[in-house]
Amino acid sequence: MQMDRDLLYRLIEAAVGTVDSHWQELTALDQAIGDGDHGAGMKRGFDAVMADADKLAEQPLPATLTAIGRTLVMSMGGASGPLYGTFFMELGKSLDAAPDRAALNAGFTRALAAVAARGKSEPGQKTMLDVLAPVSAALDAGADAGTVARVAHDAAEATVPMLALRGRAAFLGERSVGHMDPGARSSSLIIGAVCAVLEEQSA
Amino acid sequence: MQMDRDLLYRLIEAAVGTVDSHWQELTALDQAIGDGDHGAGMKRGFDAVMADADKLAEQPLPATLTAIGRTLVMSMGGASGPLYGTFFMELGKSLDAAPDRAALNAGFTRALAAVAARGKSEPGQKTMLDVLAPVSAALDAGADAGTVARVAHDAAEATVPMLALRGRAAFLGERSVGHMDPGARSSSLIIGAVCAVLEEQSA
Amino acid sequence: MKKLINDIANVLDESLDGFAAAHADLVAMDPGRRFVQRRTPAQAKVALVSGGGSGHEPLHAGFVGRGMLDAAVPGAIFTSPTPDRILAAIEAADTGAGVVLIVKNYEGDVMNFEMAAEMAEGEVARVLVDDDVAVDNSSYTIGRRGVAGTLVVEKILGAAAEKGMALPDLVALGARVNAATRSMGVALSSCTVPAAGIPTFQLGEDEIEVGVGIHGEPGRRRAPMVSADAIVAELLKAILDDLKPKAGSKCLLFVNGFGGTPSSELYLVFNAARKRLEVEGLSVARSLVGSYVTSLEMAGCSLTVTVLDDELTALWDEPVSTPALRW
Amino acid sequence: MKKLINDIANVLDESLDGFAAAHADLVAMDPGRRFVQRRTPAQAKVALVSGGGSGHEPLHAGFVGRGMLDAAVPGAIFTSPTPDRILAAIEAADTGAGVVLIVKNYEGDVMNFEMAAEMAEGEVARVLVDDDVAVDNSSYTIGRRGVAGTLVVEKILGAAAEKGMALPDLVALGARVNAATRSMGVALSSCTVPAAGIPTFQLGEDEIEVGVGIHGEPGRRRAPMVSADAIVAELLKAILDDLKPKAGSKCLLFVNGFGGTPSSELYLVFNAARKRLEVEGLSVARSLVGSYVTSLEMAGCSLTVTVLDDELTALWDEPVSTPALRW
Ligand SMILES: Nc1ncnc2c1ncn2[C@@H]1O[C@H](COP(=O)(O)OP(=O)(O)O)[C@@H](O)[C@H]1O
Ligand SMILES: Nc1ncnc2c1ncn2[C@@H]1O[C@H](COP(=O)(O)OP(=O)(O)O)[C@@H](O)[C@H]1O
Ligand SMILES: [Mg+2]
Ligand SMILES: [Mg+2]
Ligand SMILES: [Mg+2]
Ligand SMILES: [Mg+2]
Structure with a gap:
C-alpha cells in the first residue's frame, strides 16, 4: 500500500474526527462502569495528534505511527493512554514505509500483543483487546476494509454482556455486566474511521 | 409573704414545668433570629434546678434563689445562662427570708438592674429586659399576680416589631424585625407560671 | 441529617x-x-x-x-x-x-x-x-x-x-x-446542628450566603453563585475597605474552610486571593490554608487578612506544637 | 455543581x-x-x-x-x-x-x-x-x-x-x-468531578455506600444509614478479617476524611474505632485523624489499620516536614 502524505493526513483526520464527535458517548460509557474520564482522555490525546498532523503526515509511515503513539502516551494519562500509545508505537516499530498487506497484518498482530503485554491482559476480559483481537483475526483472514469495520463494531457490541476482569470496571465485579466497554468502543470507532478512508481510497 | 417549703417547691415546679413544655417553641423562636439553642439551654438549666428541687425548697428563700441562679449559670451557657443566673442570684442577695411586697418589688428592681449590667443592655433592645422591665413597673404599681402575668405576656408579644440591638439577633439588623425575642418569651413563660401559683395560693 | x-x-x-x-x-x-x-x-x-x-x-x-x-x-x-x-x-x-x-x-x-x-x-x-x-x-x-x-x-x-x-x-x-486582622466568609451550603436535626438555613442550588457567620448566621446578602474570583473580590473588598492597609504592607493571608470544602478548592481560592492582594499593592508574606475555624459541615470558606510588622511576623514564625497547627 | x-x-x-x-x-x-x-x-x-x-x-x-x-x-x-x-x-x-x-x-x-x-x-x-x-x-x-x-x-x-x-x-x-495495612471506606455523599458537572453517583437521604473507592467507585453495597458505631463495626470487621492481626498487636489507627466531613465527626469515628479495636484485643499505639486522602468534596471517611512493630513505630515517629503532615 502506498502511503502518500495526503492519505496519511486523511487517516489521521478521520481518527481524530471520530474521537471528537464521540467523546461524550465515551464519557458516558466510562461513567457507567469506570470513572468517566475516557472521553476527555481520548479527546485530549487525539487533539494533540491533530495539532501536529501536518508535520506527522510528512514523515515516513513508521515515524508517523511512532510519533502518534508518543503523543498519545504523553497527553492522555489513565489506562488508555499507555495502551493506545503502545499500540501505535509498536505498529511504528513493526512496519516499514510501504507495507504490503501481509506486513500490515503482522504489524497489527505485534501491536495487539504489545498492548496485551502492557495491560497484562488478554481477550475475553472486556477491554479494548476484545475489539483489537477479532480485527487482527479478520485482517489475517483477508477481510476487506468494510468487513474489518463491521467486525470491530460488532466486537465492541459483544463486550456488553461480558464480565470485566481488567480495567477499572473489574472492581465492579458482576455489576460490570450489561454495559459496553468504553475502550472497546473507542477502538471500534477509530478502526471504523480508518477503514472508511481506506475503502474510499481503494474505490 | 410567708415562703414555706411547700410553696417554694410548687413555684420551682411551675417554672420548670413551663420551660419543659415550651422548650421546642423557644428553639423555634431562636432558630428564626438566633442560633436555635435557647430551648435546649433553658431545658438543661431548669431540669438541673428540678433535680435539686427537694433540697432547694428546704432552704431559706435567699439561699434557694441564689442556688437556683448558680445552677442556671453552671448548666446553661450561652447568653441566657449568665443573664438568668444573675437575675436569681441578685434576687437571692436582695431578699430576706420573708420579704414583704415592698421588699419583693425592690428586689425585682435590683435583679433587673443586675441583668442589664451583666448584658450591658437596656429595655428597648428586643431582649428579655423588655419583659422584665414592664413587669418590674407593674409590681411597683401594685399589680396583682394575674395582672403581672398579663403584662409579661403582652410585653413578650410587643418584642415582635422591635429591632434587635443586643443579643445574637442584633447581627441580623432589620431582618430581626417581625419575630418574637426568645428570651422575652422564656421570661414571660416563667413569670406567668410563678404568678399562677401565687394567685392560687392567695385565692 | x-x-x-x-x-x-x-x-x-x-x-x-x-x-x-x-x-x-x-x-x-x-x-x-x-x-x-x-x-x-x-x-x-x-x-x-x-x-x-x-x-x-x-x-x-x-x-x-x-x-x-x-x-x-x-x-x-x-x-x-x-x-x-x-x-x-x-x-x-x-x-x-x-x-x-x-x-x-x-x-x-x-x-x-x-x-x-x-x-x-x-x-x-x-x-x-x-x-x-x-x-x-x-x-x-x-x-x-x-x-x-x-x-x-x-x-x-x-x-x-x-x-x-x-x-x-x-x-x-x-x-x-x-x-x-479582618475576615469575611461565604457559605455554599448550610450546617445542621445535630440537636436541631434540620439545616440552619436553606440555600438554592445556585445560591450562596455572602458574609455568613461561623454558626451559619446570615451575612450581608443571599446572592447567586459566581466564580471563585468574583467571590474573592467581594470578600477582599469588604476586608480591605475596613482594614485600610498602607500600600506595600506585608500581610498574612489565611483561607479558612468551613468544614465541607476540600483543600483543593481552598488552595484555588488562596491563589485567587493572593493575586488580588498583589494587585491591591499588598504582599502576601505568610499564608495559611485549611479548615481551622469551621461551622460543622458547612461548605464554604472565609478569608482573613492580618497586616504584619516584623514583630508579628517573627511571632507567627515561632514554633508551635498543637494537634491542629504545628511547625 | x-x-x-x-x-x-x-x-x-x-x-x-x-x-x-x-x-x-x-x-x-x-x-x-x-x-x-x-x-x-x-x-x-x-x-x-x-x-x-x-x-x-x-x-x-x-x-x-x-x-x-x-x-x-x-x-x-x-x-x-x-x-x-x-x-x-x-x-x-x-x-x-x-x-x-x-x-x-x-x-x-x-x-x-x-x-x-x-x-x-x-x-x-x-x-x-x-x-x-x-x-x-x-x-x-x-x-x-x-x-x-x-x-x-x-x-x-x-x-x-x-x-x-x-x-x-x-x-x-x-x-x-x-x-x-488494610483500609475500607464509606460514603455519605457523592463527589462531583468538575469536568463531568454532575455527581458521580446518587445516594438517597438515608443511604450510604459501604466500601466506596476514593474516586467514588461503588463498594460492597448500598446500605441504609446507621450509627457511627455500626459503620465502624462493619469497616473494622472487613479489615480485621483480612488483616488477621495477632492478638495483642500494636497498631496505627488512621481515620481519613473524604473531603466533605468535618474533623469533629472524624474524631467521633476515631473514638468508636479505637474502642472497638481494644475489644478485639488490639492496642492503638499510634493514631492519625484528618482528611488526607480525599475524593474531592465527598462526605464520608475510611479507616486504615497498620499492624506496627518496633521498626515501623520508630519510623512513623521520625520527624516529617511537609505541607500536610508535620511533626
Ligand atoms: N489492562 C488492560 N488491558 C487492556 N485494556 C485495558 C486495560 N485496562 C483498561 N483498559 C481499557 O482502557 C479503558 C479505560 O480507559 P481510561 O478511562 O482511560 O482508564 P482509567 O481506568 O485509568 O480511567 C477500558 O475501557 C479498557 O478498554
Ligand atoms: N445583652 C443582653 N441583654 C439582655 N438579654 C440578652 C442579651 N443578649 C441576649 N439576651 C437574651 O438572651 C436570649 C438568647 O439566649 P441564648 O439563645 O441562650 O443566647 P445565645 O445567643 O448565646 O445563643 C435573647 O433572646 C435575649 O432575650
Ligand atoms: Mg476512565
Ligand atoms: Mg481515570
Ligand atoms: Mg441562642
Ligand atoms: Mg448559642
Missing part, C-alpha cells in the same frame, strides 16, 4: 474523647470533660485560655499546646461554655503569672468568660476578637463577630507568652493583632 | 498554583507544572516519587518534604499522570542513589509509572499499594485498590529513606508496610 454520629446527646462527648485519645501525646482532657489542657503544662509563663461553643473544630482545643493555648473550654454545640468550666480551666492553667482569656465577641462568650474571671483568684485579663467585617460595627450595636481571625490572635499571643511576655503586654499585643 | 472554582478547564492548575504559593517554604513546583518537589532537594539518599490522579488532596503533593516524598506528580482529576511528567520528576529527584516509585494499584497508574521507569536512566524500583479490602482480591482480577494506606507507606518509607536505607531494602520495607 446524615452524620457520622451515634446518640445525638453524646455527639460532643464522643468527639472530644476521640480528640483527646488521638492527641494524647500533646493534650490531656480534664476528667470531667470541662476543658482540654496541655499534656505537660507550661511553667512560669502567663497562661492563655480560650473556648466557646463547639462545632468550630479544631478551634479551640486543636490549638492547645506549646506555642499556643494552655487550655481550651468547649461548650455545647454553638453555645458558650459555662463559667465553672472556664474557671476550672483558668485554675488549672494559671502558674501564678496570670491568665489571658481569648474571647470571641459574642455576648454569651463575653458574659460567661467575664463571670469566670470575676470568680477567679489570680490575675485574669481578656483579649476580645471581633474580626468579621460582614456585620455592621456601629457603636450602638454589639459590634462585630469573632471568627477565623481568632486563630491568628491565639497563635501570635501563644508565641509571645511562650517567650515570657508579661500579662499587660500580652493584652496590648492581642488588641493590636485583632486590630490588624 | 456548586464549587469554589473559576473555569473548569483550569481548576487543577489554579489549585496547584495556590498550593505551591502557600507552601513555598517547603515545596517548589516545576515550571511546567509537571511535578512538585522539595524546596531544598535532598542529597545522597534514595529518592521517593509518588503521584496519581488529582482530587485526593493533600495526597500526594502535600506529602512532599523532609521525611516523606521527594517529588509528587499530579495527573488530571482522577486520571493517572503521563509518563513524561513522571520521568521528569524521577530525573529531578534522583541524586544518583536511585528512585523508588510509590504507586497505587490502578492499572492507569501502574502502566504510566512503568513506562516512565522504562524510560529512566538511573535505577528505579516500585512499591505497589493495594490496601482497600472493599474490593475482591481474587487472583484472576486486578486485585485491590490503593487508598488511604498510601499515606502510611509514604510516611514510613520517607523516614527510612531519610535515614539512608538502601533501595532494595526500601522496596522490601514498602511491601512489608503495605502487607501490614
Whole structure:
C-alpha cells in the first residue's frame, strides 16, 4: 500500500474526527462502569495528534505511527493512554514505509500483543483487546476494509454482556455486566474511521 | 409573704414545668433570629434546678434563689445562662427570708438592674429586659399576680416589631424585625407560671 | 441529617474523647470533660485560655499546646461554655503569672468568660476578637463577630507568652493583632446542628450566603453563585475597605474552610486571593490554608487578612506544637 | 455543581498554583507544572516519587518534604499522570542513589509509572499499594485498590529513606508496610468531578455506600444509614478479617476524611474505632485523624489499620516536614 502524505493526513483526520464527535458517548460509557474520564482522555490525546498532523503526515509511515503513539502516551494519562500509545508505537516499530498487506497484518498482530503485554491482559476480559483481537483475526483472514469495520463494531457490541476482569470496571465485579466497554468502543470507532478512508481510497 | 417549703417547691415546679413544655417553641423562636439553642439551654438549666428541687425548697428563700441562679449559670451557657443566673442570684442577695411586697418589688428592681449590667443592655433592645422591665413597673404599681402575668405576656408579644440591638439577633439588623425575642418569651413563660401559683395560693 | 454520629446527646462527648485519645501525646482532657489542657503544662509563663461553643473544630482545643493555648473550654454545640468550666480551666492553667482569656465577641462568650474571671483568684485579663467585617460595627450595636481571625490572635499571643511576655503586654499585643486582622466568609451550603436535626438555613442550588457567620448566621446578602474570583473580590473588598492597609504592607493571608470544602478548592481560592492582594499593592508574606475555624459541615470558606510588622511576623514564625497547627 | 472554582478547564492548575504559593517554604513546583518537589532537594539518599490522579488532596503533593516524598506528580482529576511528567520528576529527584516509585494499584497508574521507569536512566524500583479490602482480591482480577494506606507507606518509607536505607531494602520495607495495612471506606455523599458537572453517583437521604473507592467507585453495597458505631463495626470487621492481626498487636489507627466531613465527626469515628479495636484485643499505639486522602468534596471517611512493630513505630515517629503532615 502506498502511503502518500495526503492519505496519511486523511487517516489521521478521520481518527481524530471520530474521537471528537464521540467523546461524550465515551464519557458516558466510562461513567457507567469506570470513572468517566475516557472521553476527555481520548479527546485530549487525539487533539494533540491533530495539532501536529501536518508535520506527522510528512514523515515516513513508521515515524508517523511512532510519533502518534508518543503523543498519545504523553497527553492522555489513565489506562488508555499507555495502551493506545503502545499500540501505535509498536505498529511504528513493526512496519516499514510501504507495507504490503501481509506486513500490515503482522504489524497489527505485534501491536495487539504489545498492548496485551502492557495491560497484562488478554481477550475475553472486556477491554479494548476484545475489539483489537477479532480485527487482527479478520485482517489475517483477508477481510476487506468494510468487513474489518463491521467486525470491530460488532466486537465492541459483544463486550456488553461480558464480565470485566481488567480495567477499572473489574472492581465492579458482576455489576460490570450489561454495559459496553468504553475502550472497546473507542477502538471500534477509530478502526471504523480508518477503514472508511481506506475503502474510499481503494474505490 | 410567708415562703414555706411547700410553696417554694410548687413555684420551682411551675417554672420548670413551663420551660419543659415550651422548650421546642423557644428553639423555634431562636432558630428564626438566633442560633436555635435557647430551648435546649433553658431545658438543661431548669431540669438541673428540678433535680435539686427537694433540697432547694428546704432552704431559706435567699439561699434557694441564689442556688437556683448558680445552677442556671453552671448548666446553661450561652447568653441566657449568665443573664438568668444573675437575675436569681441578685434576687437571692436582695431578699430576706420573708420579704414583704415592698421588699419583693425592690428586689425585682435590683435583679433587673443586675441583668442589664451583666448584658450591658437596656429595655428597648428586643431582649428579655423588655419583659422584665414592664413587669418590674407593674409590681411597683401594685399589680396583682394575674395582672403581672398579663403584662409579661403582652410585653413578650410587643418584642415582635422591635429591632434587635443586643443579643445574637442584633447581627441580623432589620431582618430581626417581625419575630418574637426568645428570651422575652422564656421570661414571660416563667413569670406567668410563678404568678399562677401565687394567685392560687392567695385565692 | 446524615452524620457520622451515634446518640445525638453524646455527639460532643464522643468527639472530644476521640480528640483527646488521638492527641494524647500533646493534650490531656480534664476528667470531667470541662476543658482540654496541655499534656505537660507550661511553667512560669502567663497562661492563655480560650473556648466557646463547639462545632468550630479544631478551634479551640486543636490549638492547645506549646506555642499556643494552655487550655481550651468547649461548650455545647454553638453555645458558650459555662463559667465553672472556664474557671476550672483558668485554675488549672494559671502558674501564678496570670491568665489571658481569648474571647470571641459574642455576648454569651463575653458574659460567661467575664463571670469566670470575676470568680477567679489570680490575675485574669481578656483579649476580645471581633474580626468579621460582614456585620455592621456601629457603636450602638454589639459590634462585630469573632471568627477565623481568632486563630491568628491565639497563635501570635501563644508565641509571645511562650517567650515570657508579661500579662499587660500580652493584652496590648492581642488588641493590636485583632486590630490588624479582618475576615469575611461565604457559605455554599448550610450546617445542621445535630440537636436541631434540620439545616440552619436553606440555600438554592445556585445560591450562596455572602458574609455568613461561623454558626451559619446570615451575612450581608443571599446572592447567586459566581466564580471563585468574583467571590474573592467581594470578600477582599469588604476586608480591605475596613482594614485600610498602607500600600506595600506585608500581610498574612489565611483561607479558612468551613468544614465541607476540600483543600483543593481552598488552595484555588488562596491563589485567587493572593493575586488580588498583589494587585491591591499588598504582599502576601505568610499564608495559611485549611479548615481551622469551621461551622460543622458547612461548605464554604472565609478569608482573613492580618497586616504584619516584623514583630508579628517573627511571632507567627515561632514554633508551635498543637494537634491542629504545628511547625 | 456548586464549587469554589473559576473555569473548569483550569481548576487543577489554579489549585496547584495556590498550593505551591502557600507552601513555598517547603515545596517548589516545576515550571511546567509537571511535578512538585522539595524546596531544598535532598542529597545522597534514595529518592521517593509518588503521584496519581488529582482530587485526593493533600495526597500526594502535600506529602512532599523532609521525611516523606521527594517529588509528587499530579495527573488530571482522577486520571493517572503521563509518563513524561513522571520521568521528569524521577530525573529531578534522583541524586544518583536511585528512585523508588510509590504507586497505587490502578492499572492507569501502574502502566504510566512503568513506562516512565522504562524510560529512566538511573535505577528505579516500585512499591505497589493495594490496601482497600472493599474490593475482591481474587487472583484472576486486578486485585485491590490503593487508598488511604498510601499515606502510611509514604510516611514510613520517607523516614527510612531519610535515614539512608538502601533501595532494595526500601522496596522490601514498602511491601512489608503495605502487607501490614488494610483500609475500607464509606460514603455519605457523592463527589462531583468538575469536568463531568454532575455527581458521580446518587445516594438517597438515608443511604450510604459501604466500601466506596476514593474516586467514588461503588463498594460492597448500598446500605441504609446507621450509627457511627455500626459503620465502624462493619469497616473494622472487613479489615480485621483480612488483616488477621495477632492478638495483642500494636497498631496505627488512621481515620481519613473524604473531603466533605468535618474533623469533629472524624474524631467521633476515631473514638468508636479505637474502642472497638481494644475489644478485639488490639492496642492503638499510634493514631492519625484528618482528611488526607480525599475524593474531592465527598462526605464520608475510611479507616486504615497498620499492624506496627518496633521498626515501623520508630519510623512513623521520625520527624516529617511537609505541607500536610508535620511533626
Ligand atoms: N489492562 C488492560 N488491558 C487492556 N485494556 C485495558 C486495560 N485496562 C483498561 N483498559 C481499557 O482502557 C479503558 C479505560 O480507559 P481510561 O478511562 O482511560 O482508564 P482509567 O481506568 O485509568 O480511567 C477500558 O475501557 C479498557 O478498554
Ligand atoms: N445583652 C443582653 N441583654 C439582655 N438579654 C440578652 C442579651 N443578649 C441576649 N439576651 C437574651 O438572651 C436570649 C438568647 O439566649 P441564648 O439563645 O441562650 O443566647 P445565645 O445567643 O448565646 O445563643 C435573647 O433572646 C435575649 O432575650
Ligand atoms: Mg476512565
Ligand atoms: Mg441562642
Ligand atoms: Mg448559642
Ligand atoms: Mg481515570
